[in-house]
Amino acid sequence: MSFHQFDVSVVGAGLAGLAAASALSRSGAKVALIERKPFFGGRAYSYLHPAVEEVIDSQHVMVGCCTNLRHLCEVAGVADRIRWYDGYTFLEPGGRRSLLVPGVLPSPAHSSLSFLSAPMLRWADKAAIAKGLLQFLRGYPEHDNESVASWLKRSGQTQRAIRHFWQPVIVGALNDSFERCSVKYAGQVFHETFLRSTEGGQLGIPREPLSDFYSAVATDAEKHGAILLKGNVMELRPEGDGWRVIMRDEPDVLARAVVLAVSFEHVPAFLTGDVLHRALPNGLHAFQHSPITTVHLWYDREITELEHAVLLDTTIEWMFHKSKIRGSATGSGSYLELTISASHAQLKQSREHILSSALQELAQFFPHARTARLLKGAVLKEAKATFSVVPGLDEFRPAQKTGVPGLFFAGDWTRTGWPSTMEGAVRSGYLAAEAVTSEHARSARFLQPDLPASGLMKFLARQ
Numbered sequence: 001m002s003f004h005q006f007d008v009s010v011v012g013a014g015l016a017g018l019a020a021a022s023a024l025s026r027s028g029a030k031v032a033l034i035e036r037k038p039f040f041g042g043r044a045y046s047y048l049h050p051a052v053e054e055v056i057d058s059q060h061v062m063v064g065c066c067t068n069l070r071h072l073c074e075v076a077g078v079a080d081r082i083r084w085y086d087g088y089t090f091l092e093p094g095g096r097r098s099l100l101v102p103g104v105l106p107s108p109a110h111s112s113l114s115f116l117s118a119p120m121l122r123w124a125d126k127a128a129i130a131k132g133l134l135q136f137l138r139g140y141p142e143h144d145n146e147s148v149a150s151w152l153k154r155s156g157q158t159q160r161a162i163r164h165f166w167q168p169v170i171v172g173a174l175n176d177s178f179e180r181c182s183v184k185y186a187g188q189v190f191h192e193t194f195l196r197s198t199e200g201g202q203l204g205i206p207r208e209p210l211s212d213f214y215s216a217v218a219t220d221a222e223k224h225g226a227i228l229l230k231g232n233v234m235e236l237r238p239e240g241d242g243w244r245v246i247m248r249d250e251p252d253v254l255a256r257a258v259v260l261a262v263s264f265e266h267v268p269a270f271l272t273g274d275v276l277h278r279a280l281p282n283g284l285h286a287f288q289h290s291p292i293t294t295v296h297l298w299y300d301r302e303i304t305e306l307e308h309a310v311l312l313d314t315t316i317e318w319m320f321h322k323s324k325i326r327g328s329a330t331g332s333g334s335y336l337e338l339t340i341s342a343s344h345a346q347l348k349q350s351r352e353h354i355l356s357s358a359l360q361e362l363a364q365f366f367p368h369a370r371t372a373r374l375l376k377g378a379v380l381k382e383a384k385a386t387f388s389v390v391p392g393l394d395e396f397r398p399a400q401k402t403g404v405p406g407l408f409f410a411g412d413w414t415r416t417g418w419p420s421t422m423e424g425a426v427r428s429g430y431l432a433a434e435a436v437t438s439e440h441a442r443s444a445r446f447l448q449p450d451l452p453a454s455g456l457m458k459f460l461a462r463q
């Protein structure tokens with residue numbers, strides 16, 4: 001059996017592993033990036049769906065304040081493959097539209113003119129929302145002990161304000177019910193994307209399937225010297241002053257340090273009881289998964305000119321017109337994706353049922369869906385899409401540097417200050433890379449600064 005000797009072995013090529021490998025290889029470390037799947041990007045992946053013979057992914061969006069994810073895309077040369085949108089269209093059944101879009105006023109009031117004229121909300125709803133948003137004007141809670149459910153009650157929100165504003169934004173961003181999301185992370189979403197700056201709220205969507213997009217990040221790390229290995233890591237074993245990475249059917253890898261960049265539920269499989277306990281003294285019992293279901297539809301014509309829209313008062317929460325977003329619309333057909341966040345109920349439903357009820361709901365927003373011919377459809381259920389930022393979770397999220405020399409964690413679930421997102425994953429990768437370099441006495445800084453506040457927020461926001 002032959003061995004390889006590396007400075008760092010990064011296990012898992014999701015966004016966290018890619019970010020760690022990119023940062024470390026750029027700083028001159030000899031890195032092995034090991035992934036068991038045939039594609040890069042982890043949960044942000046795309047694949048050829050055999051039944052519909054199309055490459056599909058579950059829609060992943062970023063926002064302007066994702067400074068670390070944007071940095072990773074920039075250094076890898078793929079930033080220009082992201083399509084950016086300034087505004088959000090909210091649609092009610094029947095098709096009435098409300099547009100939230102920045103206007104001439106400075107932050108935090110940049111979207112207020114469109115907000116005030118949005119027909120989806122009455123004056124009482126707008127007053128309640130404004131009062132609620134004011135609580136996040138300067139920042140958001142430091143502690144994660146209160147649930148969104150409790151905060152909505154306490155801040156006197158109306159039913160319509162909840163259904164047409166708080167729910168689509170919070171459930172869309174944090175992917176769970178109000179009881180299972182802490183107001184700290186909801187407050188962060190509103191502060192960073194709605195109030196702090198115009199740029200922070202822009203919506204970014206890759207123009208190409210996710211695995212193509214993130215392969216470019218892996219290729220870039222390879223250009224900087226990282227070795228990309230395909231392999232199923234079975235165990236991480238401390239050996240001498242480093243680690244032995246044991247793979248199924250592949251030679252072992254030896255490295256001075258290991259960044260374990262897998263999803264939280266996989267961590268225990270790699271480490272023996274004693275090492276696991278020292279690395280994760282608080283265990284993983286506080287972490288819970290939340291699912292996302294997506295419905296993919298191919299029509300013989302366009303049923304809307306919109307590129308994306310929030311769909312109110314329905315199960316299907318967001319429509320992405322992917323053929324338009326990707327610039328592949330030919331005029332003779334269209335491809336749409338509908339997303340259902342926190343889709344606990346759909347996990348138990350058949351794909352046929354989910355598809356037929358999505359089609360019925362879609363027709364309430366887009367009448368042309370009734371006359372257009374559906375060429376094919378697919379339903380993708382991701383049971384372990386994200387972890388939920390349940391109240392009290394923060395104290396159980398481990399730092400990237402563990403109590404075991406040479407062992408580091410990366411992954412959206414580690415302590416990043418962000419919910420389960422691509423930005424959180426990239427932050428964790430950069431933080432893990434920083435921790436690796438500091439252990440080897442050549443500290444480097446990889447984490448990118450937050451977006452600066454703009455307009456009046458320069459004076460109002462806590463920095």
Ligand SMILES: Cc1cc2nc3c(=O)[nH]c(=O)nc-3n(C[C@H](O)[C@H](O)[C@H](O)COP(=O)(O)OP(=O)(O)OC[C@H]3O[C@@H](n4cnc5c(N)ncnc54)[C@H](O)[C@@H]3O)c2cc1C
Nearest residue numbers: 012014015016036042043058060061233385411412421422
């Ligand atoms: C359907 C869906 C929609 C989402 N929408 C959004 C969105 O709109 N915006 C957003 O920001 N985030 C979204 N997310 C969340 C986002 O995808 C995750 O937060 C992020 O990708 C997590 O990255 P990660 O690197 O921490 O973990 P992962 O992506 O889970 O990466 C872990 C990697 O480790 C690999 N691995 C595991 N075991 C082994 C082993 N034994 N050997 C080698 N490799 C191994 C895995 O194959 C995987 O590639 C969504 C997620 C899903 C599933």
